[in-house]
Amino acid sequence: MKYKALYGTHDLLPEDSFKWQNLEEKVRKTISLYNYKEIRTPIFEETDLFARSIGQDTDIVQKEMYTFLDQGKRSLTLRPEGTAGVVRAYLEHSLGEKSPLVKLFYFGPMFRQERPQKGRLRQFHQFGVEAIGSLEPSLDAEVIDLSVKICYALGITDFKLHLNSIGCPVCRPIHRDKFLNFMKDKVGELCEDCKTRFLRNPLRMFDCKKEGCIEQLKDAPVMIDFLCEECKNHYILVKQYLDALKIDYFEDKTLVRGLDYYTKTAFELKSKLLGTQDTLCGGGRYDLLVEELGGKNTPAIGFAAGIERFVLVLKMEEKLDLEEKNLDLFIATLGDEARTLAMKLIKDLREKNIICETDYLNRSLKAQMKEANRQKAKKVLIIGEDEIKKGKAILKDMDSGEQKEIELEKIRGAF
């Protein structure tokens, strides 16, 4: 075979596409309950937008973006995540001038050039929400509540909410100094990866699974103990709201975010069923991003969720909707006259929203019946020469096997 889907990309075939549709429908419905409105932004943007918002030093910008030059020699990039484009659109259309709090959601493909593995693809799909314009902890609670609610709406039960606060530009440097100071004598004991992390992204050391590193990090200062008054109070209030909403959470002092724009509240929904790429949904505050992209100082919070990962978990929990819309009627024909009649009937019935199908391969009646069965048609209408003469046709119920003659003009009434 000459052409194949690129490494890390997948075709969504008919046998699965309806499952995605069902999933999307439920997600949309739930998000709408929380009064978020859909926004659709382009899947490519100026490269600089992503570099600016995600952060020059992140892995995404450093090595994972699909970047190309267009005919005009401008550097463009397939979006690696959704927030940057949404905030760009928010600013471009002055949505903040029309309403102080803007609640948006999106669905769509994202692109990152990573090595694929379970739960990780190069073109993958996310949905996410962004609430832009408020610093209220109650808004954090709403966003978190929504993410949890979506899981329940889909029937997912095996997941855990991890919660943390990663501070702000006031308190983060203080912790960073303390942390580096604490670790600097221990660097020699760390694994090679952690030595690199120490220089590039020290907090990532908390993710290390090696026992030696975990031991060294045991008493390391964590961000949560260094929060400034504002961040500390914010975090306390978020927890109070979550308690009030009876949402269980696990305070994960080591939870870090990969994108530079995050501040204060950070959360993830994780599922053990996923293997090592266990994050279903990740989010948090990004109070600095809007200003960073040229807007006014505007606090915001959001999350993004991986649709493929949801599908994986749903498959494992066997909660995927298997209901396919199947055929209401298959019309089997014998002869040219019958086929013409069938064509007219079908056009008519489709007008009435009846899903119907007929044979386009000149097959035997037996083969047509097999086809009807394969497509799970509820009923089959058989039109042959005898039936045309009599002005009647045979209507067969495929479940019971019963069949009866029916006048051609009365067929519409049978549904």
Place this chain on the structure above:
RNA sequence: GUGGAUGUAGCUCAGUUGGAUAGAGCACCAGGUUGUGGCCCUGGUGGUCGGGGGUUCGAGUCCCCUCAUCCACCCCA
């Protein structure tokens, strides 16, 4: 970018210490029913054994290279 594993029919997989026209189940097509599906029976279509090179009288099987996929590292949805 690094490591490990796996590539045989549309799908899931057998294939012995290297041995003759490469198999099974499912799916597909046809017949058993001159105009009736599912179950059953019979038959059929379908494979450059991922690709290339090598060893050998002989390679799906052994060796080398390459490509692809999966899993893991890194990192993230």
